[in-house]
Amino acid sequence: MKISKIFITLIFLLVISCSSKTDTYQSLSEEMLDVFEEITLIIDNVTDEISAQESLEKLDKLNDKMNDLTNRMSGLGDLDDAAKEFLESSNYEERFTTVLSKLFQSTVSISEKSYGKDLMDALTNILNPNK
Numbered sequence: 001m002k003i004s005k006i007f008i009t010l011i012f013l014l015v016i017s018c019s020s021k022t023d024t025y026q027s028l029s030e031e032m033l034d035v036f037e038e039i040t041l042i043i044d045n046v047t048d049e050i051s052a053q054e055s056l057e058k059l060d061k062l063n064d065k066m067n068d069l070t071n072r073m074s075g076l077g078d079l080d081d082a083a084k085e086f087l088e089s090s091n092y093e094e095r096f097t098t099v100l101s102k103l104f105q106s107t108v109s110i111s112e113k114s115y116g117k118d119l120m121d122a123l124t125n126i127l128n129p130n131k
Contacts, residue, residue: 025083052115
């Protein structure tokens with residue numbers, strides 16, 4: 001009897017954990033902003049040719065992640081009212097503006113460096129997923 005209770009509890013926890021990972025426009029939008037923040041951190045840590053080369057590998061992984069996010073988002077269909085409300089909310093808009101502003105500043109800075117072209121090409125790939 002005790003084993004069956006444990007088994008039922010484990011199944012319940014598994015169902016809850018799986019159901020909490022359901023994609024929504026909100027969750028995927030937040031994940032995309034997280035990717036943009038990761039990109040900014042990577043770029044900000046580039047100081048020379050060697051670190052630029054190391055960053056290209058990290059950016060390549062983020063490209064795969066962005067492609068995955070884009071595919072998952074396209075599977076959601078049209079925006080529902082809750083998604084529109086979230087994307088238009090001041091909290092999301094503020095984070096979106098802050099993250100993209102930092103990313104823009106970082107890309108401008110790196111584009112002026114001798115090793116910036118390869119990084120800018122990698123960024124173009126990430127920001128144009130599935131192309």
